[in-house]
Amino acid sequence: MKETKRPYVILSAAMTIDGKIATISGDPELSDEKDWREVHKLRSQVDAIMVGKGTILKDNPKLHIKYFKHKGYYRIIIDSNLSIPIDSNVIIYQPELYPTIICTTKNVPMKKIKEYESKKVKILQYGDGKQVDLTKMVLDLSTMGINSMLLEGGGNLNWSFIKHDLIDEMRLAIAPWIVGGKDAITLVEGVGFEKMKQGRKFKLLKVYKRDNYIVLKYRREESL
Ligand SMILES: NC(=O)c1ccc[n+]([C@@H]2O[C@H](COP(=O)([O-])OP(=O)(O)OC[C@H]3O[C@@H](n4cnc5c(N)ncnc54)[C@H](OP(=O)(O)O)[C@@H]3O)[C@@H](O)[C@H]2O)c1
DSSP, X not given: OOOOOOOEEEEEEEEOTTSBSSOTTOXXXXXXXXXXXXXXXXXXXXXXXXXXXXXXXXXXXXXXXXXXXXXXXXXXEEOTTOOSOTTOXXXXXXXXXXXXXXXXXXXXXXXXXXXXXXXXXXXXXOOSSSSOOHHHHXXXXXXXXXXEEEEOOOHHHHHHHHHTXXXXXXXXXXXXXXXXXXXXXXXXXXXXXXXXXXXXXXXXXXXXXXXXXEEEEEXXXXXO
């Protein structure tokens, strides 16, 4: 029988004092080495790491672990039209340790799917709308044994997770810069809620200061 539970989702991000997760030109270099170590430690504790297509196009991350021994995990990319470059780092870098799944829509032609599958990428299709149906997706991922997941942005994917109430915990590092720019990407983008009470509320669990950084840990109120 199909399980109805979904993975436990932890949103992890580094942002500036003014809430940006990259500069206006897309420079994402916010974390220092100690912050990366903490993020890599978190990565070593989950079954999957997820990012949106925008993050792949702008940063081309490997989504690997540099500092710890670990058993590997899935890298999951959200890409409605299956359009990330076939030579992206998430596809070519260590696929045996970090198998890559691209979640897309049913609008993608089979020929394109086969092209990515030939690079050992697993393609999953959720919904036939403009964007990936995340609610269907999370339920399905849990049937694949993905019980915990780190959501590593960017701002637009974070919004969809917030809107659909899919975030259980957050780990936010506040880096000591202000960069401004009304079009610089923020922690959560999207259309936003009109009223404060429609917003998703989180409980502050932990705050700590390290060097010039602050790390905040939150859990959604209903999970407590
Ligand atoms: N500081 C940090 O911690 C951090 C972490 C991650 C990223 N970043 C920064 O964030 C920026 C990228 O953020 P972004 O907002 O442009 O891109 P993103 O959130 O990584 O990806 C958004 C894209 O995902 C696709 N998508 C498919 N289904 C979706 C759905 N249901 N909901 C939302 N998105 C869906 C959409 O493109 P299609 O519809 O075309 O597929 C959408 O444009 C980069 O500059 C990166 O450096 C910073």
